[in-house]
Amino acid sequence: SQTIHQWPATLVQPVGSPLSLECTVEGTSNPNLYWYRQAAGRGLQLLFYSVGIGQISSEVPQNLSASRPQDRQFILSSKKLLLSDSGFYLCAWSTRPVSSYNSPLHFGNGTRLTVT
Amino acid sequence: GQQLNQSPQSMFIQEGEDVSMNCTSSSIFNTWLWYKQDPGEGPVLLIALYKAGELTSNGRLTAQFGITRKDSFLNISASIPSDVGIYFCAGQERNNNDMRFGAGTRLTVKP
Numbered sequence: 012s013q014t015i016h017q018w019p020a021t022l023v024q025p026v027g028s029p030l031s032l033e034c035t036v037e038g039t040s041n042p043n044l045y046w047y048r049q050a051a052g053r054g055l056q057l058l059f060y061s062v063g064i065g066q067i068s069s070e071v072p073q074n075l076s077a078s079r080p081q082d083r084q085f086i087l088s089s090k091k092l093l094l095s096d097s098g099f100y101l102c103a104w105s106t107r108p109v110s111s112y113n114s115p116l117h118f119g120n121g122t123r124l125t126v127t
Numbered sequence: 128g129q130q131l132n133q134s135p136q137s138m139f140i141q142e143g144e145d146v147s148m149n150c151t152s153s154s155i156f157n158t159w160l161w162y163k164q165d166p167g168e169g170p171v172l173l174i175a176l177y178k179a180g181e182l183t184s185n186g187r188l189t190a191q192f193g194i195t196r197k198d199s200f201l202n203i204s205a206s207i208p209s210d211v212g213i214y215f216c217a218g219q220e221r222n223n224n225d226m227r228f229g230a231g232t233r234l235t236v237k238p
Binding site for chain 2: 017045047053054055057103115116117118119120
């Protein structure tokens, strides 16, 4: 069965420090991978998605970047964190669309980032 | 950003009552999904809908894919305390690789 791992679970970082959040998926090949951010008490905002190694689509211009160095690894980074980067970051995966049918997203347990 | 309008934003109900929430979109969607999120965890898929008019049940949960393909609803019957959480709708356009989410419905169930 497929599993998704996301770490760390919580992180407190000072403003201006770098960030690296990692997500890995097991039990599937060639997944679509996603990074979402959820502000407190709000919905999910898509940040990045990737359909393959080295292929990154950005939804929102911002202080963050994403990379996919391996098929089942997705990394969210920042060179210098801002206070506004605080939030709950969720990694997700889905299988590639087959014909016209899309696959549901499956989420990790998230990383709670607090920038101080 | 979000392109789905989900309502209501929050609900406070008594245990045993039925719940209904819905989502509308300005776009035609090929897929509608409903998720539940418990505090501090990632959303978990409840129901996936792939055809206009499709009505699908998962235990006490029932969801429908609207005929216009621009809306969906989720019903929860005979609510129980563990139904507490945030429910999200999500939609995906045909052959699109990203999924759009509603803002969520926060459900509180009073014993």
